[in-house]
Amino acid sequence: MGSMITTATHATVFYDGARQYADEAGGFLREGLEQGHRGLVMAPAPRIDQLRSALGRDADEVRFVEDTVAYAPQWNIYRTLLDFAADAPEVRSCVVAEQQLRHRTPAEVHDYRRLEAAINLVFADHDVDVLCPYDAGSLPAHLLEIALHSHESLRTDGLSSRNTGYGDPTGMLAGLATVTAAPARATTLVCASPADVSSARRLVHSLGEEAGLAVDVVDDVALAVTEVLTNALLHGEPPTLLHVYDEGDTWVCHVHDGGHLPIDPLTGLLPPEEPSDHGYGLWLARQLCTAVDVGADASGTHVRLHTRTHART
Structure with missing residues (x-):
């Protein structure tokens, strides 16, 4: 049975290396599955492999979509998420969403800022928990800054806390x-x-x-x-x-x-x-x-x- 939560959550996690990624993103998914939620992962192929390994048999309960498909173009992730949720509208979804940002053009990065800010508004009333991992070990500061301002909560060592850097999404969209x-x-x-x-x-x-x-x-x-x-x-x-x-x-x-x-x-x-x-x-x-x-x-x-x-x- 799905949870009684009726509003979305949008969290980020900064990871450095495959082990920390698997622990944080894998733990997030496992927590959701244990509560009867459905799991969706949109991520680069190597990260998908790491999560499959971390989840073991539980990986069979998760839908995996490579970022080259889910983010082609970037706004397609909204459709992918909506279609996934529509398959079981009475069940809450836990979603891991990550792409290879360092390969994006400046125009795409600007648009991605818009996408991350807008999630907080367009999915506010959806039964979904979204976790966006950012590779702190390789991404430059201007890309990590997107996470700092676009997510209401920060996941660290399996626990979520309020993100003090979170900005008003309406104001962010106006600025963009x-x-x-x-x-x-x-x-x-x-x-x-x-x-x-x-x-x-x-x-x-x-x-x-x-x-x-x-x-x-x-x-x-x-x-x-x-x-x-x-x-x-x-x-x-x-x-x-x-x-x-x-x-x-x-x-x-x-x-x-x-x-x-x-x-x-x-x-x-x-x-x-x-x-x-x-x-x-x-x-x-x-x-x-x-x-x-x-x-x-x-x-x-x-x-x-x-x-x-x-x-x-």
Whole structure:
């Protein structure tokens, strides 16, 4: 039987080495299983192997998903978690979630900060306990800092305590919704009506191929641009522009309209019940692109769709 707890918990653990990882994450899972909870692990393959070994026969009660699947793209972990919980809605879930952050681009890291902060809001009323391990033995300080500010509790030696570094998630999301102007070198298309969306798709395909992106990747980006641009034309204000440019390790398709509507930082973070629901375009874009930035300033609303220009190593 599941527990009577009706709110989520979101904890982190700093580990240094395989043994400490197995003790902390394995202990967390075993505690949940002993209470009748269901276990889900989304982690790199070596960590999955370590947890299987630590859990022994109990590993058969846990679903394991490699991070290369669960975090492809990063926001897919929300869908993975939701689908897992939906399989047994009356049973609480204990979840270990970790990816190889050191291989992420700056745009992806920025988006991951958003993902970690948003968990505290979008899953607040779900029957789930989430533990996010961070490798203190290898990750640089700026990545470990994400854990310090995004988790309400800290697990140490099998015990959880209040994390004094935890920040208000709403404030964190607002701080991450910054606007970056398109550079002067960007290729820009002015879109005055829905009829111009087809021209935008052609531009994305042409420039994506020039950038050396795979055809299927460009197809995904073109679909994301279609959704975001259509939304801007229907609900934003002119002028509506599509800027395309390189930025470090990512290729950016940047939709900018002149509207100044307040932006809910949670819009498009969860799958809508119907494709016509508000936020569907952003949700779809987050499933198709490496990272998505949404922000507004005096010039209007900006949605930046990032795509990796090289494969993860």
